[in-house]
Amino acid sequence: MVGLGTFDSLHDASGFIETLEKRKGGYLNSSSVKETMFKNYKSVIYWSLANQAITMFAGFLSVSLINRLFGKETYGEMVFFQSIFAYIAILATLGFDKTILFKLSSHSESKTKLYGKSLLAFTHKYSFLAVALAELVFIACWHLFVHKELDNEWFWISLFSVNTFGVVATTMYGAFFQANKFSDTTIKIQLTNSGLKILILLSLFVLNKDSIAYFFSYIIIPTALSLVQYFIVHTRVSGPTGEEPSKATRDDVIYAIKLMFTKVLHQGLEKLDLIMVGAFLSTAFVAEYAVAAKLAFVISLGNNLLSPLLAPRLKYALSNKETTEIVKEYNYNKFFSSTIAIFILSIFLIFGEQILSMFGDYRESYPLLLILGLAFLNQNAFGPNGRFLMLQGHASFTLLSTIASLALMVLLNIIFIPKLGVLGAALGTLISVLILNITLQAYIIKKENIKFTGSAYYFVCALINLSILGVAFE
Helix, strand or coil: CCCCCCCCHHHHHHHCHHHHHHHHCCCCCHHHHHHHHHHHHHHHHHHHHHHHHHHHHHHHHHHHHHHHHHCHHHHHHHHHHHHHHHHHHHHHHCCHHHHHHHHHCCCCCCCCCCCCHHHHHHHHHHHHHHHHHHHHHHHHHHHHHCCCCCCCHHHHHHHHHHHHHHHHHHHHHHHHHHHCCCHHHHHHHHHHHHHHHHHHHHHHHHCCCCCHHHHHHHHHHHHHHHHHHHHHHHHHCCCCCCCCCCCCCHHHHHHHHHHHHHHHHHHHHHHHHHHHHHHHCCHHHHHHHHHHHHHHHHHHHHHHHHHHHHHHHHHHHHHCCCHHHHHHHHHHHHHHHHHHHHHHHHHHHHHHHHHHHCCCCCHHHHHHHHHHHHHHHHHHHCCCHHHHHHHCCCHHHHHHHHHHHHHHHHHHHHHHHHHHCHHHHHHHHHHHHHHHHHHHHHHHHHHHCCCCCCHHHHHHHHHHHHHHHHHHCC
């Protein structure tokens, strides 16, 4: 269920800092860069935390209420198709969200102008064409080759087909506003989206509306409102009077496509197991896996809290070749997030069955929760490997290593799911993620000659893994 870590647009923007500086003819004054960087991130950190809390609450509320109104099978169907269209949305961006960040991030931070409106229109046009093509291919393949008995398959396909156009558009708008230093605007719009979802969920639950209108309202309306908000701000804020940034060059697009495929593969480590459970087993098992995974994701809370600050701080240390600061920033993130992860996993270990029962008939998913929680704990315990390599410009290696990890997951799922059922998918995820992080850590040690912790630390991690697995499979 986990991959290289969270690579949101704020992180991707900081990943381009070094290239932008070099194109300007050298690094900027370190003290001024540091002061400006932290001032900007401080202005959005509180909104980011609020958005994360509300989004998490909306996610758990949706699991509980949808299961209560519609049951496990319907929830499983929704998650199954949602996972498929998540891939389509990422592919349809064509990496243009990264291109927007790359081309526009070096402009003024005054927040009085929006640079690159023509570039945004260009990316919208081609991304929408890509969405239409990808959905056409998927629908044709599903109709011709898939013969799985699902009650509402064409409803979900129609619903998510429409919504994916909005998702891609909001992705482009989000990158555009963040590149123009309107990060707080993007976060506020995301916060409104999550708040509206909560309102819709509660309203329809109180009205006891167990019809398709529930899902149309919950999925389509928040996306549409976000688009309206983005469009209003885009219209009200004028562009620069001077020359607009040029279109993306071939090198820009190639690098963006590498990052896009890495993101696809990262989502693969999150979504592919859900799809394979649906293919091998049933939508009821998809629902069990999805609920356990959503709970297990809470274990990454510590890492998510530090994410808005880690990338710029780590990038600053890397750019100035300050090895001591690099190790300090890396280990601070690792120890802070791991401590919170162990605390939350301990709560799941003691109260996991009771927590799962809050969402419906999911008490039997307790071993699943522990294995997936262990996968997230390992991700935190190894530190921000993926972000470190991305910020150092090793996009090709992270891409290749993630491809290998994804292939290993597919192989393990094919072997384990028929023998162990839904637990096999979780075990395949745990093993593939563990091997991926060991590989990335070894590459960092060899390539950068930096070692973050000693053998005793990893020995303790191994003991924790064996202990949790013993409880899960007893």
